[in-house]
Amino acid sequence: xxxxxxxxxxxxxxxxxxxxxxxxxxxxxxxxxxxxxxxxxxxxxxxxxxxxxxxxxxxxxxxxxxxxxxxxxxxxxxxxxxxxxxxxxxxxxxxxxxxxxxxxxxxxxxxxxxxxxxxxxxxxxxxxxxxxxxxxxxxxxxxxxxxxxxxxxxxxxxxxxxxxxxxxxxxxxxxxxxxxxxxxxxxx
Numbered sequence: 388x389x390x391x392x393x394x395x396x397x398x399x400x401x402x403x404x405x406x407x408x409x410x411x412x413x414x415x416x417x418x419x420x421x422x423x424x425x426x427x428x429x430x431x432x433x434x435x436x437x438x439x440x441x442x443x444x445x446x447x448x449x450x451x452x453x454x455x456x457x458x459x460x461x462x463x464x465x466x467x468x469x470x471x472x473x474x475x476x477x478x479x480x481x482x483x484x485x486x487x488x489x490x491x492x493x494x495x496x497x498x499x500x501x502x503x504x505x506x507x508x509x510x511x512x513x514x515x516x517x518x519x520x521x522x523x524x525x526x527x528x529x530x531x532x533x534x535x536x537x538x539x540x541x542x543x544x545x546x547x548x549x550x551x552x553x554x555x556x557x558x559x560x561x562x563x564x565x566x567x568x569x570x571x572x573x574x575x
Contacts, residue, residue: 398503399454400566403573411457418449418461419468422491423475435546436483436536437528444558446491447520450498451507451566458499462492486531490524497523507566517559 404410425445429438450458466488469476477484498506498520506516525548532538532547 399499399507400452400569400573401454401457414453414457415460415464418445418453418458418495419465421445421449422462422465423469423473426475426477429477432550435550436481437487437532437547437551438477438484439551439554440477441558442477442487442491443494443521443524443555444561446495446524447498447517447558447562448565450495450520451502451513451516451562452569453495453499454503455496455499458495459492462495466492483532483535484528486535487524487528489531490527493527494520494523502566507562508570510563510567513563513566514559517562521555521559 401410401414404414422442422445425441428441430440431438446462449461453461465475469488476488498516501507501516501519505512507513529543529547533540533543536543536546538546
């Protein structure tokens with residue numbers, strides 16, 4: 388049996404796209420761009436400096452679809468270009484939400500690593516993978532919010548986590564439907 392006759396199992400969805408370097412560059416830039424676009428869906432909520440956005444959904448999906456290290460590079464590029472002044476962070480977030488953006492890098496990386504191990508193949512595994520990614524975003528964003536706004540832990544939880552639990556839960560469930568379905572469509 389030759390090497391050419393051995394089928395290589397794709398680790399993540401983006402591995403189904405032919406190419407290598409150009410593909411990977413396009414995927415990294417696309418992940419950053421998608422996250423920036425998702426940030427423009429920004430709904431200010433009363434009682435919190437953190438707006439509701441679709442960023443976390445974009446982060447989790449691109450993390451699973453790209454895998455590590457492309458997911459890491461995509462979110463690092465998103466952060467770097469935003470820090471250079473491109474107005475693609477959530478418009479009403481300000482410095483109080485920058486910790487969540489930093490958390491995107493960790494979350495996308497972990498979700499990508501888990502997806503490459505099958506963490507996005509079934510609805511239950513996808514829920515667990517996406518829930519962990521969401522928790523990692525909170526774990527970085529919440530302390531940053533506390534420092535930026537001078538909040539204690541209960542106040543920060545009330546402003547930076549509680550208002551988002553239902554929406555983030557819905558995003559996790561949507562991903563749990565989309566990712567396993569994408570794998571089925573791909574025939575893998």
